[in-house]
Amino acid sequence: MKPLEVFRVESPDKTGAEAYESVIRDVLADLELTTVLGRLWIWIDPTEPVFIFCALIRTGIPPVCVKDMADISTGAPSAKQVELKLTNEEHVSTLLNILWIEYGRENVSQPEKKVITIDTEDKDKVAEKLADVVIADPRREIESRLVDALLRITPEGFRVRHHVSTGSEMLFVASEDPIKPEWVKKAEDMMDQLKEDL
Amino acid sequence: MLEPIMYEGGVFKHNLVIELIEDLGGYVLQTNFMQTEVMIQMLCPHEDISMLEDLAKELRAKITRAPLTGTDIIVIAPTLSYHHLPHHACDVAEYMRRFGANTTLIGLARGVGRRIAQISAKERALVNEHDLAVFALGNFEDCLMNKKYVLYKDLDVPCIITGTPELQKPPMYAKGYVGHLGRIAHRLKLENELDALDRLVETVGKTLDEHRIEISKDPLTTQPARIMKEIKEQIPEINKSLSPAPITLQLMGARVKLSYPQYKEAIENITFEEGVTLREIAEVLPSRVRDYILIRILPKSVTGFVI
Numbered sequence: 001m002k003p004l005e006v007f008r009v010e011s012p013d014k015t016g017a018e019a020y021e022s023v024i025r026d027v028l029a030d031l032e033l034t035t036v037l038g039r040l041w042i043w044i045d046p047t048e049p050v051f052i053f054c055a056l057i058r059t060g061i062p063p064v065c066v067k068d069m070a071d072i073s074t075g076a077p078s079a080k081q082v083e084l085k086l087t088n089e090e091h092v093s094t095l096l097n098i099l100w101i102e103y104g105r106e107n108v109s110q111p112e113k114k115v116i117t118i119d120t121e122d123k124d125k126v127a128e129k130l131a132d133v134v135i136a137d138p139r140r141e142i143e144s145r146l147v148d149a150l151l152r153i154t155p156e157g158f159r160v161r162h163h164v165s166t167g168s169e170m171l172f173v174a175s176e177d178p179i180k181p182e183w184v185k186k187a188e189d190m191m192d193q194l195k196e197d198l
Numbered sequence: 199m200l201e202p203i204m205y206e207g208g209v210f211k212h213n214l215v216i217e218l219i220e221d222l223g224g225y226v227l228q229t230n231f232m233q234t235e236v237m238i239q240m241l242c243p244h245e246d247i248s249m250l251e252d253l254a255k256e257l258r259a260k261i262t263r264a265p266l267t268g269t270d271i272i273v274i275a276p277t278l279s280y281h282h283l284p285h286h287a288c289d290v291a292e293y294m295r296r297f298g299a300n301t302t303l304i305g306l307a308r309g310v311g312r313r314i315a316q317i318s319a320k321e322r323a324l325v326n327e328h329d330l331a332v333f334a335l336g337n338f339e340d341c342l343m344n345k346k347y348v349l350y351k352d353l354d355v356p357c358i359i360t361g362t363p364e365l366q367k368p369p370m371y372a373k374g375y376v377g378h379l380g381r382i383a384h385r386l387k388l389e390n391e392l393d394a395l396d397r398l399v400e401t402v403g404k405t406l407d408e409h410r411i412e413i414s415k416d417p418l419t420t421q422p423a424r425i426m427k428e429i430k431e432q433i434p435e436i437n438k439s440l441s442p443a444p445i446t447l448q449l450m451g452a453r454v455k456l457s458y459p460q461y462k463e464a465i466e467n468i469t470f471e472e473g474v475t476l477r478e479i480a481e482v483l484p485s486r487v488r489d490y491i492l493i494r495i496l497p498k499s500v501t502g503f504v505i
Contacts (some may be wrong), residue, residue: 011338013337013338013339013340013363015337015339015362015363015364016337016338016339016362016363016380019337019362019380019381019382020337020381022382022383023337023381023382023383026382026383026384027383030383044338046312046338046340046341047340049312152280152281152383155281155310155311155336156276156277156279156281156282156310156311157276157310157311157312157314157315158311159311176311176312176313176314177313
């Protein structure tokens with residue numbers, strides 16, 4: 001899926017839809033989301049009044065685990081510690097925070113700039129468990145930006161909201177009146193059509 | 199009749215312009231220095247404009263008629279959220295300042311939506327203190343024509359609406375409408391956006407001119423600019439105000455940025471050389487803006503004389 005390969009803003013009011021398209025482009029550009037969304041379809045009917053937002057999110061960068069940023073070793077058989085040799089220093093502060101919470105400050109030390117050691121009795125188990133601990137997840141940060149964009153795009157008075165969000169798609173219906181089932185149905189149909197030929 | 203004029207030129211010899219205006223019986227409203235440039239907003243007697251033009255030509259300066267000079271305009275966004283600010287509403291407010299207006303920008307507490315849009319009595323009273331209100335509204339014709347009028351239908355001041363669609367006639371209760379100025383999430387810099395801003399200034403200017411003509415049928419007892427001059431001379435504390443415009447002129451009075459409880463008496467006791475005091479020719483009221491003072495000049499039909 002290419003960035004914004006489908007970008008539709010539709011409304012019975014053609015002029016309004018064109019103006020809204022410009023607002024959406026500005027908001028997506030401001031929040032650096034143009035490459036995150038693959039397909040986007042928005043339907044606004046002010047007379048109903050309803051706002052429907054369907055988007056397919058492009059799968060992006062995978063989360064960063066401990067094994068992606070450090071070589072984990074258990075050192076000599078007699079040593080009761082796990083040693084992390086950092087290969088990437090970008091998320092070290094987050095890593096240290098996680099280690100302190102999990103193993104206690106007194107057991108975690110950093111004898112050298114690129115070496116972190118954890119004192120433990122059960123070093124094999126710790127080394128194995130540590131490898132897959134997620135340190136940073138760019139996708140979560142993107143999700144929060146997406147929600148921000150969504151709230152900026154939605155007409156402000158439309159405060160009754162229904163949303164379904166998975167990792168790869170986002171469906172959102174908003175209105176100032178209680179959400180009608182036919183609006184949700186329409187949104188689901190739009191989402192199905194958006195997912196065709198994927 | 200006094201004409202609102204804007205003078206843009208060098209600082210060199212600009213005091214000649216100020217002296218000329220004072221000699222002609224006009225008023226200097228505001229002087230802004232920008233390094234070696236100066237911008238003077240003034241009111242000049244209509245029949246003497248040619249003298250001012252000659253002097254401006256000699257000093258290589260530019261004079262233009264600034265129809266918004268000496269007016270107090272309020273720009274209203276439905277709320278203060280990201281949806282409506284800063285781009286559209288602030289750019290509208292800023293653009294009108296370039297034509298001499300004093301603009302205030304507010305966001306309503308509950309101005310959003312269609313069915314739920316409303317304006318409070320306090321907000322309405324605040325808006326009614328100004329000469330004209332500009333409502334910065336949105337993209338859809340149905341909202342503009344059928345719903346949003348509740349925000350301005352009970353206002354006493356003329357209202358100009360801005361929105362995206364081009365409408366044949368202004369929405370109900372509105373004095374004017376300007377299209378292509380709806381919800382915009384970027385700085386207004388494209389050609390059609392600047393054209394729309396120019397049309398807005400033109401519409402606002404025309405509405406204010408109509409209002410001026412209406413006032414001239416029953417003229418005010420004195421000019422608001424004269425009250426400004428007297429306040430500056432008789433209440434020196436006004437010069438200590440840090441506000442860029444300590445006295446904001448309006449078509450029918452002025453807003454003075456001094457505390458109402460503290461300075462009400464002093465303002466009412468201002469004496470003119472004809473022997474009358476301000477309390478005889480104007481109402482001194484508390485403003486809805488902080489604790490400022492609002493002066494409303496009474497017309498000739500009430501006082502029976504003009505000074």
